[in-house]
Amino acid sequence: MTHMGIPHCVPAFGRDYSSQAQVVEAWLNNVDFQMQPSGSYINRTDAEKYDAHEVNLRWNKREQVCVMTFTQVGLGFAWHVNGKECKQTTT
Numbered sequence: 001m002t003h004m005g006i007p008h009c010v011p012a013f014g015r016d017y018s019s020q021a022q023v024v025e026a027w028l029n030n031v032d033f034q035m036q037p038s039g040s041y042i043n044r045t046d047a048e049k050y051d052a053h054e055v056n057l058r059w060n061k062r063e064q065v066c067v068m069t070f071t072q073v074g075l076g077f078a079w080h081v082n083g084k085e086c087k088q089t090t091t
Contacts, residue, residue: 006052006054006055007036007042007052007055007056008035008036008055008058008065009033009034009035009036009055009056010034010036010058010062011023011026011033011034011058011059012031012032012033012034012041013032015031016059016060017059017060018060019060020059020081022059023057023058023059024057024066024068024086027043027044027055027057027068027079028044028079028089030043030044030045033055033057036058042055044089047068048070048089053069053071054067054068054069056068066081066082067081067082068080068081069083076088076089076090077089077090
């Protein structure tokens with residue numbers, strides 16, 4: 001994934017979210033998203049596994065975007081939304 005640049009992702013399977021909080025919660029709960037334009041599926045665990053340190057998540061009928069980034073912290077990861085830490089995860 002790092003070879004393709006920063007993935008732009010939309011909710012998979014026809015889902016949509018009406019707020020940034022909802023899309024961030026879905027991402028952190030490992031819900032599937034679909035990378036555009038390739039159509040490949042990705043979730044939080046995939047991003048951590050393949051070292052995609054940044055993903056752009058689209059929401060509100062794909063009109064809004066938030067930037068999710070992570071850094072490795074010990075055996076886990078610290079996720080940030082638009083530059084502010086929101087959760088630490090472990091795989």
